[in-house]
Amino acid sequence: MLMSSEEYRESLRQYKPTVYLGGRRVESVADEPAFAPGINALGVTYDYALKTEFAPLMLATQHSSGKQINRMLHINTSSGDLLNKLEAVRLLCQETGCAQRYLAHDAFNAIYQATHRIDAAKGTAHSQNFLNYLHDAQERDLSVGIALTDAKGDRSKRPHQQANPDTYVHIVERSAKGVVISGTKAIVTGAPYMHEFLVMPCRNMTEQDAAFAICCAVPCDAAGLTIVARPAGRPGEKSALFSNKFGQSTGVLMFDKVFVPWERVFYADEWEHSGYMTHSYATHHRHSCIGARAGFGDLLIGAGALMCEANGFDPGKETHLRDQMVELIKITEGFYACGVAASVYATLDADSNSWMPDPVFSNIGKLLLATQIYDMQRIAHYVSGGLIVTLPGPDEDHNPQPPRTWPTYCAPIPMCLMTNVYRPRASWKT
Ligand SMILES: Cc1cc2nc3c(=O)[nH]c(=O)nc-3n(C[C@H](O)[C@H](O)[C@H](O)COP(=O)(O)OP(=O)(O)OC[C@H]3O[C@@H](n4cnc5c(N)ncnc54)[C@H](O)[C@@H]3O)c2cc1C
Structure with missing residues (x-):
């Protein structure tokens, strides 16, 4: 179901993420003035999808469900889809400077491709797992942050060579129910006001890096996840008429033994597919x-x-x-x-x-x-x-x-x- 910007803002209250800003705990993301310009910018992606004149650009039909969804969450099934997405992103950023939500589109399409590729190579069922998640995210009209860039530590070393393994997000436990992940993602656009995060590998991996090849979805308030964020734009600065209305926060995500059930894991240990x-x-x-x-x-x-x-x-x-x-x-x-x-x-x-x-x-x-x-x-x-x-x-x-x-x-x-x-x-x- 498509949300309005107001419904999006309200929906953030259903989550209780651990968010820090300027050294203090943020009790309510939806009411935090320092995040308001970011929430406003994301809000435009919701309101524009409800405008009749923008519907051909902002809405798309998901071929696997037949449902009409926000284009920022759509899988491309034609060249025309890509042109419409390009136009839609331009329209949104012309209003907001940066609408931030299009990263979800990019990750959805990449994971869709990669999971099908792994299934074709290994006979796994990752693509169906991801499709179930995709349909759910589209149905709930979620804002999904992309946690791809690891902290990386010593850049001259591969993930498994790092003195501190938490410089890259990795699997620390596996069980019949799911995996447990730890580590740090360093630059996540819109982190404090997202509903969910997609954890993805940020580089090609070797066999020794298998534990670092993890792609999964984590709700913003998962136990063990801490978000440390910057203000969005220049909130409250009267002379910054644009940047106090629309802006972008970025955040560091610290995963400390976060449990992810298998239905939210889109691949694990498949190091040879991280480059793709x-x-x-x-x-x-x-x-x-x-x-x-x-x-x-x-x-x-x-x-x-x-x-x-x-x-x-x-x-x-x-x-x-x-x-x-x-x-x-x-x-x-x-x-x-x-x-x-x-x-x-x-x-x-x-x-x-x-x-x-x-x-x-x-x-x-x-x-x-x-x-x-x-x-x-x-x-x-x-x-x-x-x-x-x-x-x-x-x-x-x-x-x-x-x-x-x-x-x-x-x-x-x-x-x-x-x-x-x-x-x-x-x-x-x-
Ligand atoms: C505004 C903004 C928003 C972003 N939003 C997101 C987001 O939402 N989600 C997300 O996951 N990422 C996001 N990113 C991260 C972005 O993808 C990274 O900045 C980019 O991939 C580069 O990584 P880095 O910043 O860690 O720099 P690095 O890759 O560490 O580069 C730093 C320097 O080290 C050099 N270097 C690094 N590794 C090597 C090596 N092995 N050999 C030789 N030289 C090396 C580089 O050439 C460079 O000069 C965002 C970035 C910005 C600026």
């Missing part, structure tokens, strides 16, 4: 990142155009500003085009019968955005001037005794950062 899993996840994720950063680019384009106007220029007429704005659009649409190409040249994964974006175009798009993001910020700064980092906060707008020379154009400037320009293209037939 991380390759598949990275390919889906880089494809999604292209849509996300294009949405962020749209925010900068809109803000840049408004800053030109606030400074008294028409960027269409003032050549040096027009050139910079064209450059900003060229960068954004340039890496986005790689995402489109990766979708168009997607391939069918024969084991799982699902669709995978083209890895070369996905990686080129990711490389372009990851290097050009610095140019995007530089251009936004260039067309704006120094006011954007030096202006006093919006409280001054309401000061009953402003200095006589307070410039009238100061008031609308922070609002530039709330402006969007991009509108999604038509959805693609799947």
Whole structure:
């Protein structure tokens, strides 16, 4: 059942995770002001799925259940699905800066592929286990955090060579009922306000690393799991009009003998398939990142155009500003085009019968955005001037005794950062 943003916020109250922030225990994630911008951002992924005009992008039909679900939890069954996901992520990130929930899509698709591949190679039943979990997560419209990146300790050593084995999450006990895992995942987007986590290996493994090859689902309030998080965005900062509304928390997850029943274990000890899993996840994720950063680019384009106007220029007429704005659009649409190409040249994964974006175009798009993001910020700064980092906060707008020379154009400037320009293209037939 699809949730609204309000229902999502309320649903967080059903869980009792152990969360620390700034050295103190957080009693209620849903009521913690420091997480509000993150919960708001995730909320947009729920509310947009309920809007009729966005339904073709934000909703999808899961082929294995026939149910209509949020696209952020969908398994791709065509090239059109990948194009729609790309557009949906761009739309969400244009509003929020980063909507965070698309990582679940990327992990779902990777685990779907990897479990089918292991079944084909070894005759196991991992894919059915995962399918049951997938249907349940889709039905409950969950937000699922991705716990892939291990703390890693000494990077020159493999997991089994680490002096402290807890630098990687690993299996410490196996029984007829399930496994017990310990270790640390270091960078988990949205960690404090997720319902569940998918634990996945972050690298290729050798046979000696078998205990570290574990992929499973863990609820956020599992016994033995501690989340240490950063604030989401810049909560409570009045002058940060955008970042106090939408932001991203990241968290460290510490697993201390956490029990996971077999029905939530999607593979264990199958070290030889970890390389494939991380390759598949990275390919889906880089494809999604292209849509996300294009949405962020749209925010900068809109803000840049408004800053030109606030400074008294028409960027269409003032050549040096027009050139910079064209450059900003060229960068954004340039890496986005790689995402489109990766979708168009997607391939069918024969084991799982699902669709995978083209890895070369996905990686080129990711490389372009990851290097050009610095140019995007530089251009936004260039067309704006120094006011954007030096202006006093919006409280001054309401000061009953402003200095006589307070410039009238100061008031609308922070609002530039709330402006969007991009509108999604038509959805693609799947
Ligand atoms: C904003 C943000 C959000 C993220 N969200 C998530 C998330 O939700 N879930 C998740 O699982 N991960 C997440 N990540 C983690 C991301 O995938 C990792 O940052 C990335 O995989 C790199 O790992 P690392 O940061 O540990 O750096 P490292 O891999 O440790 O790299 C550090 C440096 O060491 C070098 N190095 C490392 N290993 C070797 C080696 N063996 N040989 C030679 N050189 C080496 C690297 O080249 C680099 O220069 C996020 C990251 C960021 C920045």
